[in-house]
Amino acid sequence: MSSTSVRLRYFAWLRERLKCESEEIALxxxxxxxxxxxxxxxxxxxxxxxxxxxxxxxxxxxxQNFATPNTPVGPxxxxxxxxxxxxx
Amino acid sequence: xGGASLFSVLVSEAPIALAEELARFAPGDGEAGGLGLxxxxxxxxxxxxxxxxxxxxxxxxxxxxxxxGILEEARTRWPLLGGRIxxxxxxxxxxEPIVLVIATAAHRAPALAATHFLIDxxxxxxxxxxxxxxxxxxxxxxxxxxxxEEMAARxxxxxxxxxxxxxxxxx
Numbered sequence: 473m474s475s476t477s478v479r480l481r482y483f484a485w486l487r488e489r490l491k492c493e494s495e496e497i498a499l500x501x502x503x504x505x506x507x508x509x510x511x512x513x514x515x516x517x518x519x520x521x522x523x524x525x526x527x528x529x530x531x532x533x534x535x536q537n538f539a540t541p542n543t544p545v546g547p548x549x550x551x552x553x554x555x556x557x558x559x560x
Numbered sequence: 561x562g563g564a565s566l567f568s569v570l571v572s573e574a575p576i577a578l579a580e581e582l583a584r585f586a587p588g589d590g591e592a593g594g595l596g597l598x599x600x601x602x603x604x605x606x607x608x609x610x611x612x613x614x615x616x617x618x619x620x621x622x623x624x625x626x627x628x629g630i631l632e633e634a635r636t637r638w639p640l641l642g643g644r645i646x647x648x649x650x651x652x653x654x655x656e657p658i659v660l661v662i663a664t665a666a667h668r669a670p671a672l673a674a675t676h677f678l679i680d681x682x683x684x685x686x687x688x689x690x691x692x693x694x695x696x697x698x699x700x701x702x703x704x705x706x707x708x709e710e711m712a713a714r715x716x717x718x719x720x721x722x723x724x725x726x727x728x729x730x731x
Contacts, residue, residue: 481619483617483619483687483689484617484689484691484701485689485701529704533619533622536619536621536622536625537625538626538685552619552622554619554687554689555689555701555704556703556704557683557684557685557686557687557688557689557704558683558688558689558690558701558702558703558704559616559618559647559659559682559683559686559687559688559689559690560600560647560658560679560682560686560688560708
């Protein structure tokens with residue numbers, strides 16, 4: 473992984489809708505939090521804009537810990553996006 | 561189970577080996593006076609439609625870590641002597657056990673309360689996603705249920721704890 477990129481992972485219907493399990497993207501310097509990353513995702517195309525809309529229910533994790541919009545994101549991090557969990 | 565920790569987690573595609581799981585705790589070492597157990601089973605019906613199977617997805621690594629965190633939280637609330645959580649992933653047929661929760665303690669009250677807490681928190685705080693596959697061949701991802709969130713939140717209200725492992729909305 474390059475020194476300025478993040479690993480993104482998608483689960484459940486988010487993975488199916490984006491037809492992507494995992495990808496590496498360059499991290500622009502202005503992206504410093506999960507909220508910034510979501511705003512960046514929204515600009516990647518119509519499907520991204522829908523799935524990452526402000527009204528979306530999706531959750532996030534950074535380095536496998538549940539995250540909030542304020543959670544910091546930096547180069548080398550693994551950021552996951554997924555629907556609310558439905559186990560048990 | 562020689563040397564095995566009395567608190568452990570397993571996420572697996574294999575069927576839950578109930579007899580082996582119980583043998584971890586019973587017969588006991590004489591210290592535990594009770595064992596609470598919850599076994600979740602796959603229902604054969606969902607929203608009025610016959611179910612052919614459930615498909616369970618998880619986040620390898622994070623899922624195990626999240627469940628271990630929930631087990632740790634239970635240990636801060638009750639004087640537990642042992643705990644075991646087994647959760648299946650992959651494809652499951654109606655009737656099959658999907659999740660096993662065991663908690664042991666010196667007395668029944670903490671064992672039963674911790675078992676209830678563990679399954680409630682597991683449902684809302686561990687990264688698993690269920691897809692229903694219906695008998696007619698169609699399929700749909702299960703939506704999170706508000707009742708599950710309310711059941712889990714009840715435990716938060718009881719302790720006044722901030723609930724450090726709770727998944728907040730991404731925005």
